[in-house]
Amino acid sequence: MTVETKTNGKPQVNRIGLTSQDYRGGETTLCQGCGHNSITSQIIAAAFELSLAPHQVIKMSGIGCSSKTPAYFMSRSFGFNTLHGRMPSVTTGAVLANRTLLAIGISGDGDTGSIGLGQFKHMVRRNVPVVYIVENNGVYGLTKGQFSATADVGQTLKYAGTNVLPPIDICIEALAADCGFVARSFAGDAKQVRELLKAAMSFHGTAVIDIISPCVTFNNHHDSTKSYDYGKAHEERLQDIQFIPRFDEVHIDYDEGDERYVQLHDGPMIKLRKLGRDYDPTNKWHAIELLERARQNHEFITGLLYINTQRQTLHETMHLTSTPLAYLSEEELRPSRERFERVMQRFM
Amino acid sequence: MTHVIETETQPRPLDDLESEPIVNDFSIVAATVNGSGSQTANNVLMRAIFKMGIPVSGKNLFPSNIQGLPTWFIIRVSKDGYTARRDTTEILIAFNQRTADEDLASLVPGGVCIHPNDVKFTNPRSDVFFYPLPVRELVRQSGADAKLRDYIANMVYVGAVAELLGIDMNEIKAALERHFKGKSKPIALNYGVVVAAAEWVRANLSKVDRFRVEPMEKTQGLILVDGNTAAAFGALMGGMTVCAWYPITPSTSLVDAMTELAPILRADPATGTTTYAIIQTEDEIAAAGIIVGAGWAGARAMTATSGPGLSLMNEFVSLAYFAEVPCVIWDVQRMGPSTGLPTRTSQGDVLSAYYMGHGDTHHVVLFPGTMTECFEFGYLAFDLAERLQTPVLVLSDLDLGMNNWMSEPFTYPEKPFDRGKVLTADELEQFKDWGRYKDLDGDGIPYRTLPGNPNPRAAYLARGTGHNEYAVYSERPTDWQQNLDRLTRKHNTARTLVPKPIVLDDDSADIGIIAYGSTDPAVREAGDMLRARGIQTSYLRIRALPLEATLTDFLARYERVYIVELNQDGQMAQLVQLHAPEYAARVRSVRICNGLPMTAQFVVDSIMRAEQAERE
Numbered sequence: 001m002t003v004e005t006k007t008n009g010k011p012q013v014n015r016i017g018l019t020s021q022d023y024r025g026g027e028t029t030l031c032q033g034c035g036h037n038s039i040t041s042q043i044i045a046a047a048f049e050l051s052l053a054p055h056q057v058i059k060m061s062g063i064g065c066s067s068k069t070p071a072y073f074m075s076r077s078f079g080f081n082t083l084h085g086r087m088p089s090v091t092t093g094a095v096l097a098n099r100t101l102l103a104i105g106i107s108g109d110g111d112t113g114s115i116g117l118g119q120f121k122h123m124v125r126r127n128v129p130v131v132y133i134v135e136n137n138g139v140y141g142l143t144k145g146q147f148s149a150t151a152d153v154g155q156t157l158k159y160a161g162t163n164v165l166p167p168i169d170i171c172i173e174a175l176a177a178d179c180g181f182v183a184r185s186f187a188g189d190a191k192q193v194r195e196l197l198k199a200a201m202s203f204h205g206t207a208v209i210d211i212i213s214p215c216v217t218f219n220n221h222h223d224s225t226k227s228y229d230y231g232k233a234h235e236e237r238l239q240d241i242q243f244i245p246r247f248d249e250v251h252i253d254y255d256e257g258d259e260r261y262v263q264l265h266d267g268p269m270i271k272l273r274k275l276g277r278d279y280d281p282t283n284k285w286h287a288i289e290l291l292e293r294a295r296q297n298h299e300f301i302t303g304l305l306y307i308n309t310q311r312q313t314l315h316e317t318m319h320l321t322s323t324p325l326a327y328l329s330e331e332e333l334r335p336s337r338e339r340f341e342r343v344m345q346r347f348m
Numbered sequence: 349m350t351h352v353i354e355t356e357t358q359p360r361p362l363d364d365l366e367s368e369p370i371v372n373d374f375s376i377v378a379a380t381v382n383g384s385g386s387q388t389a390n391n392v393l394m395r396a397i398f399k400m401g402i403p404v405s406g407k408n409l410f411p412s413n414i415q416g417l418p419t420w421f422i423i424r425v426s427k428d429g430y431t432a433r434r435d436t437t438e439i440l441i442a443f444n445q446r447t448a449d450e451d452l453a454s455l456v457p458g459g460v461c462i463h464p465n466d467v468k469f470t471n472p473r474s475d476v477f478f479y480p481l482p483v484r485e486l487v488r489q490s491g492a493d494a495k496l497r498d499y500i501a502n503m504v505y506v507g508a509v510a511e512l513l514g515i516d517m518n519e520i521k522a523a524l525e526r527h528f529k530g531k532s533k534p535i536a537l538n539y540g541v542v543v544a545a546a547e548w549v550r551a552n553l554s555k556v557d558r559f560r561v562e563p564m565e566k567t568q569g570l571i572l573v574d575g576n577t578a579a580a581f582g583a584l585m586g587g588m589t590v591c592a593w594y595p596i597t598p599s600t601s602l603v604d605a606m607t608e609l610a611p612i613l614r615a616d617p618a619t620g621t622t623t624y625a626i627i628q629t630e631d632e633i634a635a636a637g638i639i640v641g642a643g644w645a646g647a648r649a650m651t652a653t654s655g656p657g658l659s660l661m662n663e664f665v666s667l668a669y670f671a672e673v674p675c676v677i678w679d680v681q682r683m684g685p686s687t688g689l690p691t692r693t694s695q696g697d698v699l700s701a702y703y704m705g706h707g708d709t710h711h712v713v714l715f716p717g718t719m720t721e722c723f724e725f726g727y728l729a730f731d732l733a734e735r736l737q738t739p740v741l742v743l744s745d746l747d748l749g750m751n752n753w754m755s756e757p758f759t760y761p762e763k764p765f766d767r768g769k770v771l772t773a774d775e776l777e778q779f780k781d782w783g784r785y786k787d788l789d790g791d792g793i794p795y796r797t798l799p800g801n802p803n804p805r806a807a808y809l810a811r812g813t814g815h816n817e818y819a820v821y822s823e824r825p826t827d828w829q830q831n832l833d834r835l836t837r838k839h840n841t842a843r844t845l846v847p848k849p850i851v852l853d854d855d856s857a858d859i860g861i862i863a864y865g866s867t868d869p870a871v872r873e874a875g876d877m878l879r880a881r882g883i884q885t886s887y888l889r890i891r892a893l894p895l896e897a898t899l900t901d902f903l904a905r906y907e908r909v910y911i912v913e914l915n916q917d918g919q920m921a922q923l924v925q926l927h928a929p930e931y932a933a934r935v936r937s938v939r940i941c942n943g944l945p946m947t948a949q950f951v952v953d954s955i956m957r958a959e960q961a962e963r964e
Contacts, residue, residue: 026820055802058645059809071809071821078799079809080644080671082637083663089592089629089637096590096625096638097647098800119637122630321621325589326646326798328623330765333587333648335613340760343581343609347571347757 015051023048025073030065035187035213035228036135040072042190043104043133046197047074050245057102058094062087062116065142065215066108066135085116088123091130092314098324099315102201103130110140113149113168124177124206126314131200132208134170135187137215138226145218152225152298157218170210171305172291175284181207182287182306186231187214192302195270198243199304204265205313212300231300238281238303240273262307272304281307370558372402372427374438376509379451381444383415385499388527388538389506390421394752395526396510396519397425398572401564405431405869406752407945412597412690418447429566431753432870433945438559439513441505442467452476460557462508464501477557479549481508486548490541503538507545512553514560517546571757575722575748576652578758579678580606582726583650584613584624585761590649591626592638597690598746599652599680603628632657636664636677643668643675644810646770646798648730650676655684655697658704665739666705667812669835672785672794674733674740674768681745683943692943693746695865698919701741702893708832712842713893714742717850717868719755721891722748727761728847734768736842737796745914747866747945769795773803783817784808785831792838839894846892849899857884859959860906862899864890864920866945867912873948878955885955890920895927903931908962910955916941 012019023044028037047057059079061067067087070079082090091103112120112134123130138151145159149168156162174182181203183196193211200207212231214220220227225234239260246267262270262281272281280286287306294301321328376393380386387408394406405424411417424434440455442448442463449470452461457475464483472478483504492500510520521539528534580602583591593603607626615622629635635651642649653661658679668675681697683689701713712732716722725742733740776782776797782805785794794817797806808819815831816822852875863871868889875885888902903909903924909931911921918937925932938954940946 053802055800055804055807058799076804076807078797078801078807080641081809081811081813082640083667083812086633086637086664089634090641090644092627092634093590093592093638093641093643093647093649094645094799095641096627097642097645097649098798101645101799118630119634122634318625318627319621320625321616321623324646324800325623325625325642326800328587328589330587332623333589333614334761334765335585337760339613340585343612344571344757347573347577 014048016053018048018051018054020044020048022054022076023074025075026071028072029068031217033216034065035137035211035215036066036069037072038187038190039133039135039193039211039213040069042194042197044073046194046201050198050201052102052201056100057104060087060091060094060103060105060130062107062111064108064111064140066106066213067111069106069135085111085114086119087111088116088119088128092123092126092128095129096314096320097326099320099322100324104201105130105132107132107134109134109136109138109148109150109170112170117168117173121173121177124174124179124208127180127205127311127317128314129204130206131197132206134208134210135213136170136210136226137213137219138224139215139219141215141218155224159218167295169291169295170208172288174208175288175291175306178311179208179306180205180308180311183207183209183304185209185211185302186235186300187211188228188231189235189237189302192237192241195241195243196304198245199241199264199270202243202245202264202266202268204309205311225298225300234300236299236301237275238277238279238301238305239275241304242271242273244269244271262309264309270304270307281305284308368558369560370438371560371562372425372564374425374559375434375436376423376425376439376441377437377451378421378423378441378505379444379447380419380421380441380502382411382413382417382419384502386419386421386443386502388499389502390423391752392520392523392527393506393509393515394423395523395572396515397423397561398567398754399519399522400516400561401567402561403427403429403431403566403754405754407433407747408751409944410691418444425561427564427566430869430873430948432873433947435947435949439509441509443502443505458558460512460559462505462512479508479512479553481505481545482548486541486544489544490537492537496537500538500541503541504545507542508549510542511546511549512555512557514562516563517543567754569757570754572752573719573755574601574750574752575716575719575744576602576680576750577605578719578722579652579716579726579742579744579749581609581758582723583676583730584610586727586730587648587765588650588730589624589647590639590642591624591651592629592635592642592649593626593651594629594632594635594653594657596632596654596657598682598750599654599657599678601750602652602678602680632660633664636661639675640664640668640673643673643733644671644799648734650678650729652678652680654680654682656687658697658701662705665711666707666709668739669705669709669711670812671810672737672796673810674730674737676729676733676740676742678742678744680749681743689943691746693866693914693945694941694943695743695745695867695914696916696919696941697743698915699922701743702923704741710839710894712736712738712740712846714740714847715864715891716742716744716748717865717889717891719753720758723758724761731766732842732845735766735845736793736838737768738838738842743865745866769793771795771797771801771806773801773806776801776803776806784819785815785834786817787834787837791841792834792836793841843894843896846894846896848896849891849902850889851898851902852887854884854886857886858907859883859955860886860888860902860909861912861951861955862888862890862902862909862920862924863912867914870946870948870951871912874951874955877948877952881952881956883955883959893923895923899924900928900931903928903934907934908936908958909934910936910938910958912938912946912951914941914946915939
């Protein structure tokens, strides 16, 4: 099966002359109906709509079902399917080497919540520029159905029995590590996924999107909180999200009532329209409280949970030269004889 | 089967207590307490002797501790230029009560014991000379602040040793000025104590031992440097752009040196922006991950670590080997297994480095044996990693890395960088059937493209999973087999590119000695000692893995070849036997694994004993 891209009547060619076809990848080998395939489709759509130059994108992943998906989108982009739980460090190295690359990292709940939790948190702490997507289904698929660390207490699985441990909330972990862009979504909510992806792709720093993405084979039964039925029945959107790119000549009516605009670097904006409850996504305390309450009350809240555009990225804190390190010439990298001699004098 | 030689080293008694002075040929051991600031005193003594033109070497035997445990600093003074460790001590600075008895027992007959007058010995010896010093009194008279007194106390022995041996006080002062970077207050305070101690010795003690120094002209133009600093300097000269690391003894000072030298060498003085990133990570796994990511994206990336950290990097090295990503790992070896002896030297990582990772892996491993090689391998490692698109491991050790060594000054690297087979967008146009893992030249090395290359055919998905020549996932048996065959071919190409062994042939030699890394000074000295006893030897020093033909030819020339190394299992001897099975029976393993640097005496005794057994 090929991942389908719905262009919804938008122009077939984007601003850099590419069609959505140009953003596709190989055929998926995941199960039919897997939530991950829906997310893949939205990545293709978001990249097409933002007119990303494919060669400037790197697709990074760890190990697991989720981590196979970089093969299924953007064949014209470089990618690295790395080690289990270690994609954050490889991505850190790649963007240090070339600061002009846009990194899209695909991980899963096992990859991020268990084996890779340490690397995940240190990546966030460093504010490595990356769109970090967790395709979260609460279960290990490739090894046939063990619980992951995001599974709910009391949940039962055919293979693993009943889970007795509390779940790790990826978004709370991201917030605790001072992530500047934290969102949760649902693979069945295509539009929200896409708008969040576009906003994350335009964010300077680590953007974490935890997407509940049902596993149709091992964890899609009616009492699973990671199933399609549960998600459709219980999803509560915090906001209606619309990404407004810089190149869209839209008139913005700053109505401070139900709508709120968040300005990103270099011009684009996120428009957030209030739905059920009042919520300030720039207040970290509120975000943590909201998530803790949701965990207690078994609520499934999606949307942009927290945004802070003020943190310095890794490149800024390291005072790196604007030319990608990987592109520096020998003349720029080899110190002069005068500098060499200055160091030699220290040993005389 | 390797022949194992067991040898006990014996202290060598001095021949005649009554005879001539012993000039520029002895070892000084300063036994002090860790964290007491004795390093400054020891380095000042060593530097002053060095600046008098006398060959000198210093070895710090320190504990894995911040403060309080015993530490020993050995200064070997050698008119013949020998720099290896010796088992014998001629001059003891017994400034640690806790080890005083043991330290005294290790002194040769006729030796010298300089000690604070409040240090007590359980069994004072009658065959050594004691020089008790009123350390507390001299320190009190210096007027130093109470919290500085422990540090200042070490300057008392500097003054006493200088007076007793005849070290030039101007050189002591110059060394202090250098150490304190010209700051007049600490220089005056420390030098004041040195002078007071020297004057006290002159007024109150009479020189009765035979040891002294005399100026020579053997160190003019030489530098004093440690291998970690040399490595960092070399890496920065070689265009290192990303260094990710996690602190671990004894590699930490490599990155410390890099952090200190990088702004001088590689920062824009006007803006402060840098052409490098040095990043301290959460663990060695992340350090390895960062250099793999950076190497993949086109950086010259490296890390520095030691045994336990190397173990953590295994999975990433396996990935980098298979995904064919250049990166450099400096392993400053310490004693394992496990946490082992973090502050003691070893050559115990040879096999684990060569075969690092799961599945069939074998790597390029470099063994610097001198300060110049630490410097040169600093940049050569990047050339090899990028040429071969693979991890390169550089195996230094604590002895090379953390001790100060005399060296010829380094020379400015003239050879241009070798960035290997990297295709730009335009160059890729010339290749009709390019595949990331396709062997177009028959040397096993494919052409690579870097992320950001705008040619629509340039992109590929790197992976640790099975792949065909076009980097596409494949489980086909022929794809897998062909890929591994190509990697073997690439390893054979590496064999022709790595630094060749250094061979010192003696036409009259019957036996050969093979060594590598930090044992070089001991082996060279042993060669001279053996010659004096009528045994001629030839010497080959291995500088890299994979092993190659020079080594095979050397094995072919000698009936018995002794392989000297600092590990328990004779790891290099095993590799040599595998490399040249036809000569395996010629290999004799000379090895010791006690945490201390190799001595010439051990090599001599081991070979003498084995040669004697051979004749019987």
